Amino acid sequence: MKIKAPESISFAETSFCPGCGHGIVARLIGEVAEEMGLTEKLLTTIDVACSSLNIDTWRFDTIMAAHGRPIPTATGIKKVRKENPVLAYIGDGAAYSIGISETMYGAIRNDNVMVIVVNNGVYGMTGGQMAPTTLEGQKTTSSKAGRDLSKTGNPFDIVKAIGQFDIAYLARGSVGNASDIRKTKKYIRKAFEKHMNNEGYCLVEILSPCPTNVNLGMTPVKCAERVDTVMADYYKTGEYVDKGGNI
Numbered sequence: 302m303k304i305k306a307p308e309s310i311s312f313a314e315t316s317f318c319p320g321c322g323h324g325i326v327a328r329l330i331g332e333v334a335e336e337m338g339l340t341e342k343l344l345t346t347i348d349v350a351c352s353s354l355n356i357d358t359w360r361f362d363t364i365m366a367a368h369g370r371p372i373p374t375a376t377g378i379k380k381v382r383k384e385n386p387v388l389a390y391i392g393d394g395a396a397y398s399i400g401i402s403e404t405m406y407g408a409i410r411n412d413n414v415m416v417i418v419v420n421n422g423v424y425g426m427t428g429g430q431m432a433p434t435t436l437e438g439q440k441t442t443s444s445k446a447g448r449d450l451s452k453t454g455n456p457f458d459i460v461k462a463i464g465q466f467d468i469a470y471l472a473r474g475s476v477g478n479a480s481d482i483r484k485t486k487k488y489i490r491k492a493f494e495k496h497m498n499n500e501g502y503c504l505v506e507i508l509s510p511c512p513t514n515v516n517l518g519m520t521p522v523k524c525a526e527r528v529d530t531v532m533a534d535y536y537k538t539g540e541y542v543d544k545g546g547n548i
C-alpha cells in the first residue's frame with residue numbers, strides 16, 4: 302500500500318539520518334496542515350540544529366532563527382501576520398538550554414504560537430553531546446561514562462516546568478511506534494485547532510529517536526525501541542494542559 306505524502310512534504314531531498322524521528326514529525330505537521338486547509342498559510346520557524354534540515358523536507362514559508370530562538374521569532378511573526386497560523390519547530394537542546402528563557406517566557410506570556418519540541422535526548426546536529434533531557438547513565442560524547450545526576454541535576458521535564466502555567470495546550474507524544482505516531486498527530490491537530498482559535502501558547506513535545514548519536518550510536522530499530530521503553534518511562538506521554546477542554 303502506498304500512502305501519498307502531503308503536497309507540502311518532500312522526502313526526495315531529505316537530509317535526515319536513517320531512522321531519525323524528525324522526518325516523521327515533519328510529515329505529521331504536513332498532514333495536519335493539509336487536512337485543515339492551512340498548507341498555503343502556515344508560517345514556520347526552525348532552529349539551526351537538525352530541525353534546520355526541514356528546509357529540504359517541507360515547502361512552508363520558513364525562517365531559520367538563531368540557535369534557541371525559533372519561539373520568539375514565531376511570536377514576532379504572529380504579531381504582524383495575525384491571520385496566519387505560526388509554528389516554531391525546535392530541538393530539546395535548543396528549547397531547554399540556550400533557549401530555555403525564550404521557551405519559559407513564551408509560556409509565561411501565553412504567547413499566541415504553536416511550538417513543537419523534538420526531544421531526542423542529545424544535541425544531534427553537533428555530534429551527540431549531553432542535553433538537559435539526557436537520561437541518567439546515558440552515554441554521550443560529553444558524558445562518556447554516562448550522565449551523572451549528582452553533578453548535573455535531573456533531566457529537564459517540560460511538564461514539571463510549565464504544566465501549571467496559564468497556557469492553552471501542553472502535550473507530550475512520541476514517534477517510537479505506529480500507535481504513538483497516531484496519538485501524536487491528534488495532539489498536533491489539537492494544537493493547530495486551539496491556535497486557530499487564538500487560545501494562546503500550545504506546546505507539543507515529541508519523543509524521537511536519534512540513532513546516530515544516542516548512546517554513541519544505535520541501530521534505528523534499537524533506538525526506536527529505546528524511545529518506547531527507556532525514554533517513555535521517564536517522559537510520560539499524554540495531554541497535560543487543555544484550557545477549556547476536558548482532561
Ligand SMILES: Cc1ncc(C[n+]2csc(CCOP(=O)(O)OP(=O)(O)O)c2C)c(N)n1
Nearest residue numbers: 350351352368392393394395423424425426
Ligand atoms: C549561539 C550558538 N551556540 C551553539 C551553537 C551550536 N549548536 C548548533 S545545534 C546545537 C544543539 C542542537 O541540539 P538540539 O537543539 O537538541 O537539536 P537536534 O540537532 O538534536 O535536533 C548546538 C549546541 C550554535 N549554532 N549557535
Ligand code: SF4
Nearest residue numbers: 317318321351425511
Ligand atoms: S543527527 Fe540525529 S537528530 Fe540529527 S538528523 Fe541525524 S538522527 Fe536526526
